[in-house]
Amino acid sequence: MTLALAIPSKGRLKEKCDQAFATAGLVLEQNNARGYRATLPSLPDVEVLLLSAGEIASALLAGDIHLGITGEDLLRESAPEIEGRIALVKKLGFGFADVVVAVSNYWIDVSTMADLDDVCAAYAARHRKRLRVATKYAHLTRAFFAHNGIADYRIVPSSGATEGALAAGTAEVIVDITSTGATLRDNGLKILDDGVILKSQANLAASLTAEWDANTHAACATLFAKLGVDSALVPPL
């Protein structure tokens, strides 16, 4: 069996991946026009798949691929508990972004999760329904709100521009990803002081649910050596 390694198929993550491989002396050869597959000529036992960042997280979780490069935010969002299913083997130093809780600047009295808790409880008591949190990160949001003891809210899934949910009136709070905070500021939003859920970056991750045979194990060890990853992190057979 060949080792299946998935990398992002487009955008800045793809460019940064190519750079990281080049630094490690690995050249990616895309061998068909549609660009869904590639090879590393120096590592014939590795098959490179080009997928979207979100697909990489779910393929790792399902064990459809052995290794993948994607954001930690997407990996942790792919399932409530990734321990024992996905191992984060190396932080790659690019793709930095924070998953944060943001509220309207209009809420001048709210700057912490404790303030938000008060407002959630008051909202539920006044309106007899829960305040809405728009997000693409339902799992991360649930875990973080539970950790902060906030129960009076409900998640509304967001598929498009989450930062616009407040202006559109479809939510009162958002949990979203930000790198500079500029988009949030432009939309009249602020990040809560203790509202950073995750400081994310691109990670090389290994699927622990994928099938690991002697061949994939050896290919993984070779690849890890080139990328400077501790050989102890090669998933066991």
Place this chain on the structure above:
Amino acid sequence: MRPYYKPADIEALNRQAVTLLKLFAARGYAREEPSVLQPAALFLDRSGEEIRRRTFTLTDPSGRDLALRPDLTIPIAKKLVEEGAPLPARRSYNGPVFRHEPHAQDQPVQFFQAGVELFGEADRARGDGEILALAIEAVRAAGLKDFTLRLGDLGLFGALVDDLDLPPHWRSRLKRHFWRPGYVETLLDRIGHGDETSRLPQDAAEIEALLDAQGDAPPAGRTRAQVIARARAEAAEVLKLDGNVAGAIVRLLDISAPIETALADIRALLKTAGIALDAELAAADARLAVLKELGVDPARVAFTAHFGRSMEYYTGFVFELRDAEGATELAGGGRYDNLLELLGAPHPVTAVGCALHTERLLTAIGGAA
């Protein structure tokens, strides 16, 4: 996940259900039979995320959102509100419920529950006693000889907090976080040391100006008056709580002992701190009397002051009934006085109830696996 029931188990469960429902009917509890599939909004709109994350939802072919009922209490309470049934009202049920277990993949997601709900009984102590007694009678009728009980009372802590000289939002903050280990202690420590520092201006005009300076930031569900009122309350806050009182609350939350010892400890503690909670203590005594009358050995009954259940809607008395070793919860219940208003009742309706995990009960009496 368990894909099949054994025919013998289902027969035993059915026989047990007949026994339980007969008892409930004899005590005046009318059977309700909500559908397994319910409108998703019934559970999702009014519940917090803890219930939402455990609820199975689906979309029917025409696009309506449905849920497999995670409990029968909410549909039964909703029906009562819609019908405007005369109060007090007694209701019973038996049937499967569906709950996702996020941290225990081996736990069944479908299991049978039987239970009772008592709505609109004005005398809360009496209602609590009736439900507690009926739960015990029910497990005995099913054949359970030995069991342990744990009692708690969210009302005790609530009354204690209401007695404190604190702004209302601090009281509700303390009550909301009652069940979180360590959190209330931290909050009380903060209050006790009076170090709540606010970054908001003290002056009303400055607060108004600050809000005006936010440009076209979306109001996000809150009116200007609401934001200003909370900002002013936060800014004006200089919290200082008598260290003795804060200490008494923390020690009270630590109390967990056989019920007679625990109640004596609570009395001694309140006396030292100069706090009178006569009504709550009388209610606790009344529940103990109910247990004694039923021949339950008080040494097998624990009272745990911080036992509040993580189920979101409990507001007062709570209890759980376990097997003789205390390993498995067989029944649980309590008071949830806020639910009916949440479901649209025009005025508050008291509510107390309990649910029996009938499959575990059957296992406990050796009826089947």
